Amino acid sequence: MFLLTVAVGKAQDKSIDKLRLTLKTAKVDTVRLQALIELSKAYFISNPDSCIIFAQQAYELAERFNRLLDEGRALNNLANAYATMGDYAKGMQFYLKARRTYVNISFVPGIVMEDNNIGATYVQKADYKNALPYLQRSDKQWTTYTLNHKLKNSSERQQMAVVNINIGECYLYTHKMDSALRYLAASYADAKKYNITTISDNIERDLGEVEIEYGHKELALKHLKSAVALSKAADDPEMLSISYLSTAKLFHKFKQQDSAEYYSGKALETAKAGNYQQDVLNAGTMLYNYYDEDHNLPQAYKYYKLTTAAKDSIFSQDKVKQLLSLDFEEKQRQQDIAAAQMQYRDQVRMYGLLAGLAILLLMVFIFWRNSRHRKFANLLLLKQKQEIEITLEQLQFTQSQLIQSEKMASLGELTAGIAHEIQNPLNFVNNFSEVNIELINEMEAEMANGDQAEVAAILEDIKQNLEKISHHGKRADGIVKGMLQHSRASSNTKEPTDINKLTDEYLRLAYHGLRAKDKTFNSELIVNFSENLPLVNIVPQDIGRVVLNLFTNAFYAVHQKQKAADKAYQPAVTLSTGLDKAHVIIKVKDNGNGIRANIRDKIMQPFFTTKPTGEGTGLGLSMSYEIIKAHEGTIEVESVEGEYTEFIVKLPI
Secondary structure, three states: OOHHHHHHHHHHHHHHHHHHHHHHHHOOHHHHHHHHHHHHHHHHHOOHHHHHHHHHHHHHHHHOOOOHHHHHHHHHHHHHHHHHHOOOHHHHHHHHHHHHHHEEEHOHHHHHHHHHHHHHHHHHHOOOHHHHHHHHHHHHHHHHHHHHHHOOOOOHHHHHHHHHHHHHHHHHOOOHHHHHHHHHHHHHHHHHHOEEEEEEHHHHHHHHHHHHHHHHHHHHHHHHHHHHHHHOOOHHHHHHHHHHHHHHHHHHHHHHHHHHHHHHHHHHHHHHHHHHHHHHHHHHHHHHHHHOOOOOHHHHHHHHHOOOOOOHHHOOOHHHHHHHHHHHHHHHHHHHHHHHHHHHHHHHHHHHHHHHHHHHHHHHHHHHHHHHHHHHHHHHHHHHHHHHHHHHHHHHHHHHHHHHHHHHHHHHHHHHHHHHHHHHHHHHHHHHHHHHHHHHHHHHHHHHOOOOOHHHHHHHOOOHHHHHHOOOOOOHHHHHHHHHHHHHHOOOOOOOEOOOHHHHHHHHHHHHHHHOOOOOOOEEEEEEEEOOOOOOOEEEHHHHHHHHHHHHHHHHHHHHHHHHHHOOOOOOOEEEEOOOOOEEEEEEEEEOOOOOHHHOOOOHHHHHOOOOOOOOOHHHHHHHHHHHHHHHOEEEEEEEEEEEEEEEEEEOO
């Protein structure tokens, strides 16, 4: 314990030396200010006179720069020094002034600290009745503050523990031991949890006092020995004096008078060395009582004189009056503040009522004025509603006509392509029909010759030709039915559909339709079909309209680029199908001029078109977007201006 005392003492000396060096060499006033505050804080227990000098200088500097938080800290250190010296009147004066400073800047930790310090001052002068309200208010404010803010540093945690110590001491000295133990135990737990060593000696001494009251000698002595050792280690002579005095009280309780007188003498000696008048008074009073019990009148008289002098120093008539006056003034000030707040609330309430009445009158006037126009407004609204309904019906009719016109226009674009596509199966039908006629003539001749084997071979050829005629006839029938579906309004009936077959058919129809208009146009058709596509439940004619529109736009794009480009340019339109986890994917890509970035977001809007007037309605992509949306799919576009455009359609499986 001696080694610990020396180590802590040296560390504190080094800290003070460092602060003194900072104060001496500082060129910036704010640095000097912080050094002065920390020096006064370091000295208030061990050297209160030095604390007062440094705190006064800090206060003057903080006041000059209007640093209210530092003013409060300097005032608090001044108050601590005077309270330590037993000058409670001056201590209370500066505590109250510091509190007002913190209230002005709404600094809750400072307000809590000053309430605690004021309560602790009352505890020191054994005025527990006035002490407890300040300490309880401090505890309540601190609890509220910690619910809304996390404790940021050890100083704030220490402050909370100190509040619990002081409340515990109030209950201790009023012999409410259960309450005292509850608060002291909470403080002890916080000190252990957050390693708050600066108050450990105080807690150990208070717990020793509790055990004295309970009559537990060994436990009490253990706590008090620990308190003495910690006070020495922390260089806290005031708490050392108090701990000695509590030790004396313990030995007196258990009839060990010599030990009691010895530790009382140690307490007095330590208090006198530090000029702690309250502790001098307490130790002297205890020694006076002990020697009086021993009938040692000379020694009793000696300490009686000493305690009388200390009492006069602390509780002189002027100081008592000053302290009472400060207490009265503070209570009066609090009452004035409360009265002013009440008056302000009454004024606000009155103004609120007047404002409410004015608003009510204004609302009555507005309602009365509105009631005069309501009937006229209702008639006008009814007329407007009827006009809007008529206009809406007309718009809906026009919209349906436009959509149907767009369908028929696209069908018109396909006419040449349809003719081209139908021509192939019809050629097959005609050719195989002529071949069958020749085969029948041959068969009749062979039948006349009686060659049954040749007749059978000819019949097999006829059968195969008829199958091909049937196949190509159905192909032509499918093309016609598809176009009829395309021209009719959607039935919204979904059916399983082969996407590869559907898109391939519309690709070729669109290509041949454009070539029928311009025989010079050629484009490479690149088809990349995924072979494992499942059938997709869609409305075929609706999806057909979508892909037809995409193909038509793609061929238009490459055709326009071909007109302006050199001979090296080769138009190409790519159709790809694919599959992901939940969708069948259709991609239509062209190597045309691309889409400008500033209009890319507009191309799905109704009536927006990049084609010259008369060449496009602007409904194709918007209609395609609505169809894909109705199928719970998506349609996206990727494009690089001057290079390519790719539309990506995703349909849910």
